[in-house]
Amino acid sequence: MLNESTIKIVKSTAPVLQEHSQEIGERFYELLFSRVPDLYNMFNQTNQKLGTQQGALAYGVYLAGAHIDNLEEIESMVERVTEKHRALGVQPEQYPIVGETLLEAVKDVLGDTATDEIIEAWGEAYTAIADIFIQTEAKLYEQTEQKRGGWIGNRSFYVDRKVKESDVITSFYLKPEDGGPIPSYKPGQYLTLQANIEGEKYSHMRHYSLSDAPNKDYYRISVKREDAVDDAPAGIVSNYLHHDISEGDTLSIAAPAGDFTYTTEDQPIVLLSGGVGITPMLSMLNSLVENGSNREITFIHAAQNSNVHAIGEHVEKLAKENSNVSYYVCYSDPTEQDRAELRFDKEGLIDLNWLQSVLSDHQKDFYFCGPLPFLKSVNESLKEWGVPAERRHYELFSPVSTIEEE
DSSP states (O other): OOOHHHHHHHHHHHHHHHHTHHHHHHHHHHHHHHHOGGGGGGSOHHHHHHTHHHHHHHHHHHHHHHTTTOGGGGHHHHHHHHHHHHHHTOOGGGHHHHHHHHHHHHHHHHGGGSOHHHHHHHHHHHHHHHHHHHHHHHHHHHHHHHSTTOOSSEEEEEEEEEEEOSSSEEEEEEEETTOOOOOOOOTTOEEEEEEOOTTOSSOEEEEEEBOSOSSSSSEEEEEEOOOOBTTBOOOHHHHHHHHHOOTTOEEEEEEEEOSOOOOSSOSOEEEEEEGGGHHHHHHHHHHHHHTTOOSOEEEEEEESOGGGOOSHHHHHHHHHHOTTEEEEEEESSOOHHHHHTTOOSEESOOOHHHHHHHSSOSOSEEEEESSHHHHHHHHHHHHHHTOOGGGEEEEOSSOOSOTTTO
C-alpha cells in the first residue's frame, strides 16, 4: 500500500507529466532501446517514427498517476494494455528496467523540477502499478495456455488461402502447421503476427483483428496495405503480407488476444466501421448470425467508395437472409458507377442527423472501429445524442491512449 504522502505527491505532479508527455516518451524510448535493443522487436517502428507510441506511453503513466488512489478508474486501460503485453510476450523481469528508464527520462526532461522526493514517490507508484500488470498478465498467460489448442509464445501457421477483398484489403486464411487444434476467441479480438523480413534488422510485431466468427479450423485476418501518404511511411508488414506472402507460406503467430468484444445481453447492437475497421465488426456480425442471435443488429460501414470497400457483398447477403440485420453504407467519394448502381445509402461522412434518421432510437449498444478521426467523430455524435459511456465501445488500431483526450 502506498502511504498518503506518496499518493499526494504523485497526484499533484501527474499534470506536469501530462504536459511533457511527448518529450518524456521520446526520451524514454531513446534510453530504453540504447540499453535493451532487442526490445525493438516488440514495438511498431512506424509508430515510433510518427511519435504516437511515445505520447501514448507517457499519457498512460499520467493516467495511472492521476488515479493512483483509485486504480479501478483505469481498469479498462489496464485490461487493454495487459492483453497486448500477453500477445507480445512481455515478461515480469522486463518491468524493472522499464521503470528505471522511465524515471530517468522524467528526470532528464523535467530537470531540477523533478526532485528526489518526486522521483522516489513515482518509483513507488510505478512498482505498485507494475505489480498489478504482472499479476494480471500471469493470469492471462495461464488462461491462454489452458485453452484447448492454446499456446504461449509463437506458433507457426501456413496461409491456406489468400483472397483479395478490395483494392487495398486482402484476407489471409491461416491454419496451424502442426495440424493441431486452435483455441476459440471472442469476436473482436486480434492475432499478433511476428514478421522476420529480409533486410530488416529487427523483427516486426503487428496486431491484426480476426475478421471471421470463431470456432473454425482456421483464423482469418483481413489486412489493409498501408501505402506511403504525406509524412507517413508505407506499412512494412502490411506490404510484406500483400506482396511477399503467398499461399503455403508460413507466419509466426501469437494466440488471440484483446478486450474488444460485445456483451451477451439482448440489447439492440449497432456495429459501425470505417475502412479496415470493418474487420472486428465482421467477426462480431458473423458470430451473432451463426449463433442465431435474435438481437436487432445494425451494421453501418463507411469507406471512400466501392473500390476499397471489403467484404460488402457478404454483409449485404446476411442482411437479406436475416430479418434482424440492417445494413447501411456511406461513401465519402463514390465512383460514378457507385452512383449509377446506387451502391450506398449516404454520400459523405457519418453524422448525428443521419444516424438518427436510420436508427429508431439510441437505446442500443454501439461498437465502432476505424481511423482515429472516424472514431472521434462517431464518439462525439453519440455523446451528443445522449448515449452513455457504458454503451459506447471502440477499438483503437493506433497506440493513442484514448479518443476522449487525444
